[in-house]
């Protein structure tokens with residue numbers, strides 16, 4: 001890995017074993033992009049890769065060069081208003097109302113390692129040889145604004161992480177109206193765009209569309225990254241598959257409003273941008289003030305979509321997730337939400353916990369309903385200092401002690417960002433919610449959003465949650481967030497700063513998370529937002545796992561987990577087994593199939609094990625033991641998607657240990673068919689010459705046979721083999737490695 005500056009040509013070549021990225025300082029002092037793709041040999045100049053043609057209707061930068069128009073120049077961080085008519089990467093409104101700017105190269109520096117971003121989550125390095133960073137400083141002399149663009153290339157991953165920082169030098173203030181984290185112009189448009197769309201209980205469904213001339217975008221404007229869209233898009237070559245071909249990934253390390261778009265222009269250039277959504281965003285910068293964009297992470301893969309996903313998995317698992325839980329297998333938990341809702345007694349919780357403990361479950365998560373008068377969702381949110389002693393006569397401390405006495409850890413649900421009007425907190429601080437003066441404050445799930453853009457609110461929450469964790473001694477926190485932001489306005493900011501509230505809110509969430517995770521490094525945090533409405537890289541920086549959906553139906557979960565795996569490692573996905581008929585879709589699936597889906601993630605349970613038949617109890621007991629034996633591989637192994645549930649009646653995936661000495665394969669069939677053919681499941685990622693034993697049977701199979709001829713899936717292997725919703729898990733162990 002290196003970053004070479006060719007002084008004569010004014011070109012920067014960033015490369016590692018897998019990728020090259022080439023930037024040029026253009027004749028007008030702005031930055032162009034010459035190449036982003038598979039690693040190529042370095043040389044003095046690649047300037048000829050940019051071709052300018054004199055075209056009708058183009059405006060040109062120089063009187064003496066009618067062909068040099070920014071509109072047909074592949075740029076790094078373009079602006080609008082001079083000669084480029086595409087969407088810009090940024091926009092600065094100056095005091096006279098102008099939004100034209102012209103940032104010219106001033107200097108650059110190249111250093112070992114990678115810096116953190118103040119107040120924002122970002123990927124990191126543990127030693128300076130893991131990455132190299134290029135920072136280019138540009139300056140706009142009219143607005144007196146400095147712009148620092150940063151590219152970090154990792155040595156071990158085909159990844160470039162980018163961000164931008166604006167600093168206002170001049171005495172006149174400016175307003176930043178758009179500040180994307182990344183903009184890149186690719187030289188052709190032969191791509192399909194893949195993104196993850198959905199809704200509550202249907203999160204991160206895989207969407208694939210051909211790129212056409214025009215803008216195709218996804219976004220969130222609800223204050224969270226949302227269940228409707230995920231801050232990610234990929235461009236893949238039409239012939240690229242899961243295992244082969246060229247794919248570019250763009251992921252934003254951010255949890256608030258975002259925009260991700262790909263614009264294919266008239267000359268077959270593709271401009272990709274990702275960053276904070278410019279709509280409802282306006283940031284005032286006075287002299288000396290700065291604005292830091294979130295980080296965007298670009299991945300290049302010539303090994304198809306799986307190649308891209310595995311890069312995100314490895315990077316996010318080891319260099320975005322932090323803390324003691326990063327590399328540790330996570331506890332198997334049982335959560336009472338789908339069992340009791342908010343109606344429970346201490347005795348009932350202990351009854352559930354005792355059996356779960358006998359079955360090998362390690363953590364009991366007490367969900368919503370333990371505080372104030374919380375018997376329904378109309379009251380008490382915010383009253384984290386009041387334990388409901390009618391339900392929990394021994395209090396939380398007592399409950400924790402009782403759990404500990406049976407060998408169970410206790411975890412707790414909180415929703416710190418919210419308040420019900422019917423709560424002590426709201427009665428004491430009615431002005432702490434986000435609301436626009438003289439307008440109605442629209443309720444959602446009967447609750448309102450606390451104004452976390454305000455330091456005082458963050459400080460209060462830090463104190464009250466710290467006290468709760470210290471006093472109760474819980475070892476896990478499920479941090480929920482169950483509504484989006486409406487009537488966005490902070491009563492504590494002046495009118496000219498109201499365009500900052502959405503972003504300041506997320507900064508407040510991050511700072512609360514940062515302070516709590518620092519203070520309680522042993523506590524495992526799981527993020528949640530009505531299921532998966534904030535399953536994003538930003539959250540992973542603080543909480544190593546996420547409750548990815550409220551939908552626990554095994555068949556629906558296959559799609560949700562498959563889609564989520566496009567970017568997120570399975571070690572970050574909370575995946576639980578619940579009772580049937582399923583609460584969300586009413587479907588009945590066998591206990592084996594439910595477990596066979598859930599073990600590809602952070603396994604947990606959302607049902608009362610006392611209610612199972614003896615046969616089911618035996619199955620789940622064995623499966624828990626099986627998961628424990630293999631969870632190290634599931635947490636740290638390489639995950640491969642094999643068959644897409646979005647394309648047919650079957651789905652399959654597998655995880656392979658780092659040394660390829662073992663693997664776990666999951667196969668799923670939605671509906672049964674009469675008189676069907678054989679299923680040959682072609683595996684990947686194995687050692688060609690290693691011999692694998694499958695499910696402890698006699699016959700051995702070489703890795704190359706399993707990868708080329710395939711694993712035979714027989715009806716007899718399947719749970720519910722002769723019916724619908726069938727599944728099998730195969731455990732492969734190399735005998736000669």
Ligand code: DGJ
Pocket residue numbers: 337367368413480482528529530531547549550
């Ligand atoms: C939404 C979460 O996704 C559920 O798991 C549960 O915690 C409820 N909130 C509780 O209100």
